Amino acid sequence: MCLIARYLEERGIATIVVGTALDIVKFGAPPRAVFFDFPLGHGGGPLFAPEQQLAIAREAMSVLENLSEPGQIVNLNQTWPEGDAWKSAATDESADDVRSPRDTTPRYQLEEDQRLAEAATGG
Numbered sequence: 001m002c003l004i005a006r007y008l009e010e011r012g013i014a015t016i017v018v019g020t021a022l023d024i025v026k027f028g029a030p031p032r033a034v035f036f037d038f039p040l041g042h043g044g045g046p047l048f049a050p051e052q053q054l055a056i057a058r059e060a061m062s063v064l065e066n067l068s069e070p071g072q073i074v075n076l077n078q079t080w081p082e083g084d085a086w087k088s089a090a091t092d093e094s095a096d097d098v099r100s101p102r103d104t105t106p107r108y109q110l111e112e113d114q115r116l117a118e119a120a121t122g123g
Contacts, residue, residue: 001019001030002033003028005033006029015064016032016034016064017030017034018033019033019073020035020038022037029071031071033072034075036056039086039090040090042080044056046081052081056076060076
């Protein structure tokens, strides 16, 4: 999503990336982004919560209208309806979720991808 946003911005189309994984949004370096700490896959808000979904969309559009400095990520004032219990479940290795735990180590398909990413970020 961040690559698409940068592509569109270069062509004069304003964008806003909505993300729920701050590390991924930061690494993607979109022109403008909003973040809220929700479970992955819920960037539009919780299921069956149209009022909160609309609030998220309105907040994101407000940021798009008012944010002039590129590269900023704005934290939206949104909370997951059931609280933070989902965070424990997401890291519970005894649960049904058998994915590897998230870490901050970038992975690349090709060595050239790594070289380009490091050159772009000064790393």
